[in-house]
Amino acid sequence: MGRPSNTEQRKQEIVEALLRVMSECGYEKASIQIIAKEAGLAPGLIHYHFKTKQEILLALVNWIAFSATERLEKMSEEVSDPWEKLGAFINARLAKGETELPQVVSAWVVIAGESIRQPEIKEVYQGLIEKQLEMLKTLIAEVWQGKSIESKEVVHLSAIIIAAMEGAFQLSATANEIMPKNYAAQSVLALIKNHIGA
Amino acid sequence: MGRPSNTEQRKQEIVEALLRVMSECGYEKASIQIIAKEAGLAPGLIHYHFKTKQEILLALVNWIAFSATERLEKMSEEVSDPWEKLGAFINARLAKGETELPQVVSAWVVIAGESIRQPEIKEVYQGLIEKQLEMLKTLIAEVWQGKSIESKEVVHLSAIIIAAMEGAFQLSATANEIMPKNYAAQSVLALIKNHIGA
Amino acid sequence: MGRPSNTEQRKQEIVEALLRVMSECGYEKASIQIIAKEAGLAPGLIHYHFKTKQEILLALVNWIAFSATERLEKMSEEVSDPWEKLGAFINARLAKGETELPQVVSAWVVIAGESIRQPEIKEVYQGLIEKQLEMLKTLIAEVWQGKSIESKEVVHLSAIIIAAMEGAFQLSATANEIMPKNYAAQSVLALIKNHIGA
Amino acid sequence: MGRPSNTEQRKQEIVEALLRVMSECGYEKASIQIIAKEAGLAPGLIHYHFKTKQEILLALVNWIAFSATERLEKMSEEVSDPWEKLGAFINARLAKGETELPQVVSAWVVIAGESIRQPEIKEVYQGLIEKQLEMLKTLIAEVWQGKSIESKEVVHLSAIIIAAMEGAFQLSATANEIMPKNYAAQSVLALIKNHIGA
DNA sequence: TATGAATGAGTTTTCATTCAT
DNA sequence: CATGAATGAAAACTCATTCAT
Numbered sequence: 001m002g003r004p005s006n007t008e009q010r011k012q013e014i015v016e017a018l019l020r021v022m023s024e025c026g027y028e029k030a031s032i033q034i035i036a037k038e039a040g041l042a043p044g045l046i047h048y049h050f051k052t053k054q055e056i057l058l059a060l061v062n063w064i065a066f067s068a069t070e071r072l073e074k075m076s077e078e079v080s081d082p083w084e085k086l087g088a089f090i091n092a093r094l095a096k097g098e099t100e101l102p103q104v105v106s107a108w109v110v111i112a113g114e115s116i117r118q119p120e121i122k123e124v125y126q127g128l129i130e131k132q133l134e135m136l137k138t139l140i141a142e143v144w145q146g147k148s149i150e151s152k153e154v155v156h157l158s159a160i161i162i163a164a165m166e167g168a169f170q171l172s173a174t175a176n177e178i179m180p181k182n183y184a185a186q187s188v189l190a191l192i193k194n195h196i197g198a
Numbered sequence: 199m200g201r202p203s204n205t206e207q208r209k210q211e212i213v214e215a216l217l218r219v220m221s222e223c224g225y226e227k228a229s230i231q232i233i234a235k236e237a238g239l240a241p242g243l244i245h246y247h248f249k250t251k252q253e254i255l256l257a258l259v260n261w262i263a264f265s266a267t268e269r270l271e272k273m274s275e276e277v278s279d280p281w282e283k284l285g286a287f288i289n290a291r292l293a294k295g296e297t298e299l300p301q302v303v304s305a306w307v308v309i310a311g312e313s314i315r316q317p318e319i320k321e322v323y324q325g326l327i328e329k330q331l332e333m334l335k336t337l338i339a340e341v342w343q344g345k346s347i348e349s350k351e352v353v354h355l356s357a358i359i360i361a362a363m364e365g366a367f368q369l370s371a372t373a374n375e376i377m378p379k380n381y382a383a384q385s386v387l388a389l390i391k392n393h394i395g396a
Numbered sequence: 397m398g399r400p401s402n403t404e405q406r407k408q409e410i411v412e413a414l415l416r417v418m419s420e421c422g423y424e425k426a427s428i429q430i431i432a433k434e435a436g437l438a439p440g441l442i443h444y445h446f447k448t449k450q451e452i453l454l455a456l457v458n459w460i461a462f463s464a465t466e467r468l469e470k471m472s473e474e475v476s477d478p479w480e481k482l483g484a485f486i487n488a489r490l491a492k493g494e495t496e497l498p499q500v501v502s503a504w505v506v507i508a509g510e511s512i513r514q515p516e517i518k519e520v521y522q523g524l525i526e527k528q529l530e531m532l533k534t535l536i537a538e539v540w541q542g543k544s545i546e547s548k549e550v551v552h553l554s555a556i557i558i559a560a561m562e563g564a565f566q567l568s569a570t571a572n573e574i575m576p577k578n579y580a581a582q583s584v585l586a587l588i589k590n591h592i593g594a
Numbered sequence: 595m596g597r598p599s600n601t602e603q604r605k606q607e608i609v610e611a612l613l614r615v616m617s618e619c620g621y622e623k624a625s626i627q628i629i630a631k632e633a634g635l636a637p638g639l640i641h642y643h644f645k646t647k648q649e650i651l652l653a654l655v656n657w658i659a660f661s662a663t664e665r666l667e668k669m670s671e672e673v674s675d676p677w678e679k680l681g682a683f684i685n686a687r688l689a690k691g692e693t694e695l696p697q698v699v700s701a702w703v704v705i706a707g708e709s710i711r712q713p714e715i716k717e718v719y720q721g722l723i724e725k726q727l728e729m730l731k732t733l734i735a736e737v738w739q740g741k742s743i744e745s746k747e748v749v750h751l752s753a754i755i756i757a758a759m760e761g762a763f764q765l766s767a768t769a770n771e772i773m774p775k776n777y778a779a780q781s782v783l784a785l786i787k788n789h790i791g792a
Numbered sequence: 793t794a795t796g797a798a799t800g801a802g803t804t805t806t807c808a809t810t811c812a813t
Numbered sequence: 814c815a816t817g818a819a820t821g822a823a824a825a826c827t828c829a830t831t832c833a834t
Contacts, residue, residue: 006793026315028226031828042398042795047830049793106314113311115372116304117224126373133376159369159377160362160385167365168358174313175324178331179357187358195392200636200816201813208818230804240820245805247818398795399834406797422711424622428825438799443826445797502710509707511768512700513620522769529772555765555773556758556781563761564754570709571720574727575753583754590789600814625807636816641809643814 011049013039015059023106027057027114054118061111061121064104065128068093072135082142087189089139093165094185102173109173112166133162144196157195164188209247211237213257221304225255225312252316259309259319262302263326266291270333280340285387287337291363292383300371307371310364331360342394355393362386407445409435411455419502423453423510450514457507457517460500461524464489468531478538483585485535489561490581498569505569508562529558540592553591560584605643607633609653617700621651621708648712655705655715658698659722662687666729676736681783683733688762688779696767703767706760727756738790751789758782 017039021030032053036043050056075088115122136158141149148154165188171179215237219228230251234241248254273286313320334356339347346352363386369377413435417426428449432439446452471484511518532554537545544550561584567575611633615624626647630637644650669682709716730752735743742748759782765773 010793024315026226026311028224029315032830033828044796044830044832045794051830053829110311110314112368112372113224113308116308117222117227122372126376129369129373129376156381156385157389160366160382160389163365163369163377163382164358164362165365166368167361167363170310170364170368171327171357171361174310174320175327178324178327179361183354184358184361187354191355191358191389191393194395195389197392201811201818203817205818226803229802231802242805242807242820242822243818246820249805251804399797399832401796403797420711422622422707424620424824425711427823429823440799440801440826440828441797444799447826449825506707506710508764508768509620509704512704513618513623518768522772525765525769525772552777552781553785556762556778556785559761559765559773559778560754560758561761562764563757563759566706566760566764567723567753567757570706570716571723574720574723575757579750580754580757583750587751587754587785587789590791591785593788604814626809627807638809638811638817639815645809647808 007049010041010045011059012063014041014046014049014056015063018056018060019064019103019107022060022110023103026110054120057111057114057118058120058124060107061124064108064111065124065131068128069131072132076135076139082139086139086143086192089135090165090185090188094168094188095182105169106173109170112170129162129166132165133158136161140192140196147196157192161188161192164191205247208239208243209257210261212239212244212247212254213261216254216258217262217301217305220258220308221301224308252318255309255312255316256318256322258305259322262306262309263322263329266326267329270330274333274337280337284337284341284390287333288363288383288386292366292386293380303367304371307368310368327360327364330363331356334359338390338394341390345394355390359386359390362389403445406437406441407455408459410437410442410445410452411459414452414456415460415499415503418456418506419499422506450516453507453510453514454516454520456503457520460504460507461520461527464524465527468528472531472535478535482535482539482588485531486561486581486584490564490584501565502569505566508566525558525562528561529554532557536588536592539588543592553588557584557588560587601643604635604639605653606657608635608640608643608650609657612650612654613658613695613697613701616654616704617697620704648714651705651708651712652714652718654701655718658702658705659718659725662722663725666726670729670733676733680733680737680786683729684759684779684782687759688782689776699763700767703764706764723756723760726759727752730755734786734790741790751786755782755786758785 014035017035018030021034021038025034032046033043035056036046039046046056050059072089072092075092076085079085079088111121111125115125137149137154140158140161141147141151141154144154165184168179168184168188172184212233215233216228219232219236223232230244231241233254234244237244244254248257270287270290273290274283277283277286309319309323313323335347335352338356338359339345339349339352342352363382366377366382366386370382410431413431414426417430417434421430428442429439431452432442435442442452446455468485468488471488472481475481475484507517507521511521533545533550536554536557537543537547537550540550561580564575564580564584568580608629611629612624615628615632619628626640627637629650630640633640640650644653666683666686669686670679673679673682705715705719709719731743731748734752734755735741735745735748738748759778762773762778762782766778
């Protein structure tokens with residue numbers, strides 16, 4: 001009957017090894033050999049579980065996107081007040097003491113760079129951004145009196161807020177002194193509050 | 199006597215070739231061979247003018263940083279009204295129809311990714327961010343009644359605005375439908391105006 | 397489970413291939429390609445087993461040094477008479493019909509040249525010389541009535557004998573007609589005998 | 595009429611630049627660019643005066659050989675007593691306080707290594723050794739009562755003394771603590787004296 | 793599933809040599 | 814004679830991928 005499959009667990013180990021290596025070396029310099037060593041596995045095994053290196057990256061991007069989405073959804077379910085929901089959304093990605101590892105932040109910046117030349121990565125990247133944008137539009141429409149979810153004001157505000165959040169990620173990875181993640185969240189929230197006159 | 203030097207011109211040609219290639223292939227895939235072909239030069243000549251490939255990247259980052267700074271300074275000199283200055287600052291980096299090529303935007307995202315693993319790149323990257331932050335703080339203090347340049351509010355607002363601008367760059371390179379550069383600028387400006395109650 | 401390791405054998409094959417190539421082409425001209433061809437292996441495999449080319453050279457130098465030391469020690473154990481021991485020592489490195497291949501002699505001269513610019517090589521080279529010097533001092537003190545091992549006379553005589561042996565190597569590799577290895581050994585021994593008046 | 599030729603001087607400058615560079619980097623790593631910089635000349639000029647890099651090496655080897663021979667001859671002319679002549683010969687190459695630069699010693703070891711693969715170099719190298727051997731045989735025959743210049747004893751002793759001198763060079767370049775040049779000379783002379791019973 | 797050796801194309805870099813000025 | 818840019822072949826090294834065990 002053979003041993004029970006542990007493929008899923010192994011795959012996850014490999015993906016997380018890539019995350020750790022990539023957050024220090026970037027994607028190209030994260031060689032299969034190094035990923036294997038980081039994961040404590042033999043190099044050959046990597047290609048048993050993933051056909052190509054890009055497939056691992058794709059799995060990583062999907063995993064990060066999935067985790068983020070999942071966390072966002074859970075957080076917005078836990079609270080019911082619209083403003084609290086909005087706060088939860090912002091905090092979920094930007095607040096200090098997050099489950100979000102600093103490695104994920106660095107990796108995310110690297111992923112953005114890779115998405116420039118790898119359409120498959122770009123697609124997943126865009127998917128996450130779009131999902132976030134949808135959520136944010138909904139949340140902002142809820143707190144902004146008299147504005148419909150597809151009104152120009154809501155759309156623009158949401159987009160620029162998403163940009164600010166992505167930018168905060170980038171700066172916290174590349175210029176940490178300037179943008180510590182801890183005050184990014186409150187600044188963003190304050191910005192929104194003032195903007196819609198709450 | 200002897201051959202006249204054309205080093206500076208050649209170096210610039212090489213740097214711009216890297217820019218073009220990098221905005222499509224990323225940094226690692228921008229091989230010396232490809233850069234040389236793009237520049238119409240022999241591969242060996244690249245290393246005659248630059249000792250290493252990283253040196254070309256460094257020159258590119260410095261050039262982008264220098265061009266941006268120069269443009270920002272010139273624009274802020276051309277107008278005298280504080281609000282107009284602020285607008286010029288925002289527009290200089292984000293407005294459509296700019297001298298800023300879309301290639302520069304893509305390259306900038308790639309550079310952010312590279313700065314994760316190359317300290318020399320990180321340093322120049324941070325340098326530009328810091329310079330921009332200083333300018334923005336000054337501009338915001340000028341339009342924000344009663345706020346000193348180093349007050350917490352000004353610092354935080356400036357930082358988040360810088361983040362939004364960097365994020366807008368990133369999104370316009372990776373998710374263009376969501377964040378066309380053309381409305382990023384006006385959104386940011388509107389955000390500031392509302393925030394400080396102007 | 398898994399593939400059995402043959403690393404040690406492969407490494408030795410590569411080291412010996414370097415020896416052969418180096419004794420004809422020198423170190424710099426012994427390219428990885430040529431070494432690989434000489435060893436009947438794929439070029440990439442060389443770097444799988446040795447991180448750098450210098451590492452191969454280092455392994456070779458260590459191997460030569462180890463072989464020489466081992467042979468010297470064995471030879472001095474096989475005889476007990478002090479004069480015979482001394483003769484065995486001289487013969488071990490210089491006598492004809494030796495296990496010492498002419499390739500080792502040529503390679504050794506090349507190694508001396510490389511040790512000028514590679515400190516790591518120099519270190520191993522010096523180590524062997526020092527070990528030989530210690531052995532020779534002991535042997536000479538044993539046959540030289542009334543001289544202590546660290547007396548000036550013993551030290552100087554030993555040093556010059558080591559020099560003569562190294563020089564004989566060099567001449568037999570570069571000017572073979574002048575210094576055939578076969579009479580170097582007996583000449584050195586005669587020199588010592590006369591010198592200490594035996 | 596043009597300017598007066600300075601070819602000979604330039605050539606000598608280049609040769610000496612190679613000497614200096616080679617004594618630190620070896621021959622292969624002594625690139626034309628580096629030699630040119632060391633000589634304070636433009637790279638192109640090197641190839642104006644020497645067709646190939648090997649030609650410079652050849653000139654250097656010849657120069658060293660010529661200088662050595664010249665010095666030896668002059669020294670043996672200055673004294674008339676046979677033992678003094680012999681002493682002068684030994685001292686000329688090995689004694690401390692020599693005009694012989696330490697760089698020449700290092701370069702000489704590198705040259706020996708190169709002669710393994712470059713017949714042209716080997717030839718000059720052997721030529722110098724032979725010339726020295728002839729001189730030494732003459733000198734030894736003069737001090738050794740009743741021995742003819744081509745007797746087996748004189749030939750062998752001369753050969754091993756030449757070997758000791760070359761070896762002393764090598765050790766003083768690669769293992770200086772073991773064989774300082776200063777006591778090599780006196781040791782060699784003492785060895786000869788004892789050997790021929792003087 | 794797992795191991796780790798093996799492959800070969802591709803990368804950056806070096807450098808003797810040539811050549812336009 | 815002299816300069817210094819330009820060339821292109823070759824070098825060491827990397828690495829995703831394959832394969833024998």
